[in-house]
Amino acid sequence: MPDTTSAEVFSGRVLEWHGEEGWGVLVSDALPDRVWAHFSAIRAEGYRELTAGQSVTFSAERAEQDGYRRRAVSVWPGAGAGAGARRSRDERARPGYSSELSIRFDEP
Numbered sequence: 001m002p003d004t005t006s007a008e009v010f011s012g013r014v015l016e017w018h019g020e021e022g023w024g025v026l027v028s029d030a031l032p033d034r035v036w037a038h039f040s041a042i043r044a045e046g047y048r049e050l051t052a053g054q055s056v057t058f059s060a061e062r063a064e065q066d067g068y069r070r071r072a073v074s075v076w077p078g079a080g081a082g083a084g085a086r087r088s089r090d091e092r093a094r095p096g097y098s099s100e101l102s103i104r105f106d107e108p
Contacts, residue, residue: 008059008060009057009058009059010028010030010031010057010058010059010060011028011030011055011056011057012026012027012028012029012030012031012035012055012056012057012058013026013027013028013053013054013055013056014026014037014050014051014052014053014054014056015027015034015052016052017049017050017051017052019049022038022039022040023036023037023038023039023066024036024037024050024052025037025068026056026058026060026072026075028058031060031070033068033069033070034068034070035058035060035068035070035071035072036065036066036068036070036071036072037050037058037071037072037075038071038072041058041072041073041074041075042075042076042077043074043075043076044076044077050075050077054077054078055077055078056075056076056077056078057075057076057078058072058073058074058075058076059072059073059074060072060073061073
């Protein structure tokens with residue numbers, strides 16, 4: 001089995017996500033193991049959460065974590081989750097992302 005360092009980046013998907021606990025499991029065809037992920041590893045602004053089936057890009061390291069042999073170091077949500085995007089906190093909201101732009105002008 002090849003060594004994996006935190007510098008390696010993989011494409012994959014979210015296998016399961018436990019929003020109330022803030023962790024989940026990622027998978028990639030390039031890795032033989034499932035990868036444990038914590039919400040703090042998600043690289044996005046605002047409320048950070050993933051959804052089962054969602055496409056992600058992530059880096060991982062070898063580490064024993066809750067029965068998994070790999071742990072995500074950084075997770076970037078898939079398409080539509082660029083800079084400034086964030087997940088809605090509204091419980092009635094449908095899955096997706098929103099963004100906002102603030103412009104301030106200097107006074108003369």
